[in-house]
Amino acid sequence: xxxxxxxxxxxxxxxxxxxxxxxxxxxxxxxxxxxxxxxxxxxxxxxxxxxxxxxxxxxxxxxxxxxxxxxxxxxxxxxxxxxxxxxxxxxxxxxxxxxxxxxxxxxxxxxxxxxxxxxxxxxxxxxxxxxxxxxxxxxxxxxxxxxxxxxxxxxxxxxxxxxxxxxxxxxxxxxxxxxxxxxxxxxxxxxxxxxxxxxxxxxxxxxxxxxxxxxxxxxxxxxxxxxxxxxxxxxxxxxxxxxxxxxxxxxxxxxxxxxxxxxxxxxxxxxxxxxx
Amino acid sequence: xxxxxxxxxxxxxxxxxxxxxxxxxxxxxxxxxxxxxxxxxxxxxxxxxxxxxxxxxxxxxxxxxxxxxxxxxxxxxxxxxxxxxxxxxxxxxxxxxxxxxxxxxxxxxxxxxxxxxxxxxxxxxxxxxxxxxxxxxxxxxxxxxxxxxxxxxxxxxxxxxxxxxxxxxxxxxxxxxxxxxxxxxxxxxxxxxxxxxxxxxxxxxxxxxxxxxxxxxxxxxxxxxxxxxxxxxxxxxxxxxxxxxxxxxxxxxxxxxxxxxxxxxxxxxxxxxxxxxxxxxxxxxxxxxxxxxxxxxxxxx
Ligand SMILES: Nc1ncnc2c1ncn2[C@@H]1O[C@H](COP(=O)(O)OP(=O)(O)OP(=O)(O)O)[C@@H](O)[C@H]1O
Ligand SMILES: Nc1ncnc2c1ncn2[C@@H]1O[C@H](COP(=O)(O)OP(=O)(O)OP(=O)(O)O)[C@@H](O)[C@H]1O
Ligand SMILES: [Mg+2]
Ligand SMILES: [Mg+2]
Numbered sequence: 001x002x003x004x005x006x007x008x009x010x011x012x013x014x015x016x017x018x019x020x021x022x023x024x025x026x027x028x029x030x031x032x033x034x035x036x037x038x039x040x041x042x043x044x045x046x047x048x049x050x051x052x053x054x055x056x057x058x059x060x061x062x063x064x065x066x067x068x069x070x071x072x073x074x075x076x077x078x079x080x081x082x083x084x085x086x087x088x089x090x091x092x093x094x095x096x097x098x099x100x101x102x103x104x105x106x107x108x109x110x111x112x113x114x115x116x117x118x119x120x121x122x123x124x125x126x127x128x129x130x131x132x133x134x135x136x137x138x139x140x141x142x143x144x145x146x147x148x149x150x151x152x153x154x155x156x157x158x159x160x161x162x163x164x165x166x167x168x169x170x171x172x173x174x175x176x177x178x179x180x181x182x183x184x185x186x187x188x189x190x191x192x193x194x195x196x197x198x199x200x201x202x203x204x205x206x207x208x209x210x211x212x213x214x215x216x217x218x219x220x221x222x223x224x225x226x227x228x229x230x231x232x233x234x235x236x237x238x239x240x241x242x243x244x245x246x247x248x249x250x251x252x253x254x255x256x257x258x259x260x261x262x263x264x265x266x267x268x269x270x271x272x273x274x275x276x
Numbered sequence: 277x278x279x280x281x282x283x284x285x286x287x288x289x290x291x292x293x294x295x296x297x298x299x300x301x302x303x304x305x306x307x308x309x310x311x312x313x314x315x316x317x318x319x320x321x322x323x324x325x326x327x328x329x330x331x332x333x334x335x336x337x338x339x340x341x342x343x344x345x346x347x348x349x350x351x352x353x354x355x356x357x358x359x360x361x362x363x364x365x366x367x368x369x370x371x372x373x374x375x376x377x378x379x380x381x382x383x384x385x386x387x388x389x390x391x392x393x394x395x396x397x398x399x400x401x402x403x404x405x406x407x408x409x410x411x412x413x414x415x416x417x418x419x420x421x422x423x424x425x426x427x428x429x430x431x432x433x434x435x436x437x438x439x440x441x442x443x444x445x446x447x448x449x450x451x452x453x454x455x456x457x458x459x460x461x462x463x464x465x466x467x468x469x470x471x472x473x474x475x476x477x478x479x480x481x482x483x484x485x486x487x488x489x490x491x492x493x494x495x496x497x498x499x500x501x502x503x504x505x506x507x508x509x510x511x512x513x514x515x516x517x518x519x520x521x522x523x524x525x526x527x528x529x530x531x532x533x534x535x536x537x538x539x540x541x542x543x544x545x546x547x548x549x550x551x552x553x554x555x556x557x558x559x560x561x562x563x564x565x566x567x568x569x570x571x572x573x574x575x576x577x
Binding site: 012014016036037038039043084085087136137138139140141144162164165166167168169170171172194195196197233234235236238239240242243246259260262263264266267 | 290315316317318322368369371372417420421422423424425427428446449450451452453454455456457479480482518519520522523524526527529530531533534535536544545548549
């Protein structure tokens with residue numbers, strides 16, 4: 001287990017209770033979507049995992065060590081966190097400097113830093129922005145810089161808080177491929193997101209929070225195909241899963257998740273619609 | 277039809293930028309139109325919206341050329357407070373927009389600057405908080421909210437201005453799907469009831485397109501597609517522009533390539549299921565399905 005969350009609660013100093021009695025274990029190689037209504041406690045839970053907040057009850061273990069017994073800086077070598085708002089983590093005067101911050105803090109040699117920064121600029125399509133001030137970028141570009149700056153540390157656990165905001169289809173595709181590659185390398189990723197279509201396409205475990213608690217945790221079709229869960233968590237099913245389940249209720253079995261596959265099945269099973 | 281706005285040959289280059297963010301962009305909308313603005317990250321969507329609310333060229337330095345008209349007047353001739361009352365804006369990053377520390381003061385800030393009497397301000401704040409469903413947050417500190425809650429404050433603040441033109445920059449990016457849907461329904465209702473004109477920049481066309489009259493797609497600072505959604509989707513250029521199709525539309529197009537014909541291209545599962553004739557197959561399979569269920573039940577017993 002890379003993370004063990006044991007009966008954790010958290011109440012903000014203002015008195016707002018954000019997380020209540022959550023237990024969750026994350027194994028190596030898992031790609032988890034953390035879903036749930038605005039204010040459900042997702043970001044708070046993730047801040048407990050990176051040690052930015054400490055539980056008011058229970059404990060969080062990262063690689064077996066309680067977050068209260070180590071430092072945020074040390075935890076950061078295991079858990080990389082991309083904030084929900086990129087403004088909270090962009091500090092350097094240029095994109096290239098931003099990507100070098102992490103390795104420099106870990107006392108990487110100058111040669112190795114340069115190498116990693118170059119690789120990250122190329123991998124995230126940021127080469128043309130290397131000398132730009134991060135705050136002079138578009139929202140989507142800023143988020144890609146924030147993501148790249150965390151990824152240069154190659155963290156065993158990566159937490160992404162709303163990574164698809166501002167991202168076009170190609171950037172999402174690239175992000176999804178990155179999640180798959182991490183999974184193949186037995187690295188873990190938690191994606192906090194409202195983008196159900198993205199989560200359904202790339203994650204394999206779905207954890208749903210509501211009112212500070214974990215409401216559901218399981219495989220995609222079981223969680224996203226359950227109307228009660230969706231209703232309680234203000235979620236909507238991914239469109240093509242929804243369609244597949246609705247057809248199944250009528251006895252039409254359509255395999256596949258991709259439009260082309262589904263189209264082939266529908267053609268053989270349903271009558272042609274007439275143009276209106 | 278009355279014009280809501282028009283951009284004539286607008287170009288803009290940010291200071292020290294290698295290339296312009298907008299290049300000779302012309303776009304006009306009639307009152308009551310709903311335009312969805314799409315395109316790859318960095319193509320100029322937010323920059324275009326900034327030209328429509330006067331942020332560019334007034335508050336941003338850079339090289340500007342061209343002409344912008346809002347409700348029949350050149351935008352630089354409209355006094356700023358007047359413009360603020362006519363043109364509402366929801367920023368892409370809600371934190372950029374928060375001006376006060378408490379939710380209700382943040383929502384009241386705009387109406388106060390319009391010089392409205394206190395009762396009118398209170399009425400507008402109450403209505404806006406109710407419309408986005410955050411009455412319970414009214415006395416909370418804006419810095420002690422989740423990101424989605426902050427985005428709802430930003431939405432309420434823009435609604436409290438009762439604008440005639442509403443510019444929305446990925447306005448539901450931090451909202452759960454139910455809240456996102458509620459907000460877009462609300463905007464659609466205001467448009468029907470109050471002739472609101474809407475420009476919505478969005479990457480997730482599945483959310484936005486069902487409400488749109490026009491899909492305007494940009495690439496490298498220029499407008500490259502401007503069509504009704506179904507025409508744009510069938511046109512086949514969106515994919516090569518890096519714009520993701522709504523999954524249902526992608527399926528419907530795949531079906532059309534196999535010989536099905538949809539009059540209006542379905543954009544939601546409801547529309548698709550309603551439009552496709554599945555009854556024949558359905559009845560046959562329902563019978564089989566019932567039989568199978570009975571067999572299973574018997575086996576379990
Ligand atoms: N303040 C600035 N200074 C210099 N360049 C800028 C500035 N703001 C934006 N740009 C550049 O202008 C171009 C258009 O940016 P804009 O924010 O309009 O893109 P966008 O289409 O809204 O992208 P996204 O989908 O990522 O929000 C981008 O290449 C961006 O890097
Ligand atoms: N700094 C803070 N001080 C006090 N309360 C807070 C603070 N940050 C968040 N909260 C409250 O804690 C609860 C959980 O917030 P959190 O940010 O974890 O939600 P979330 O699930 O990430 O929501 P979103 O999807 O909107 O980002 C909310 O009710 C929120 O108002
Ligand atoms: Mg959050
Ligand atoms: Mg933008």
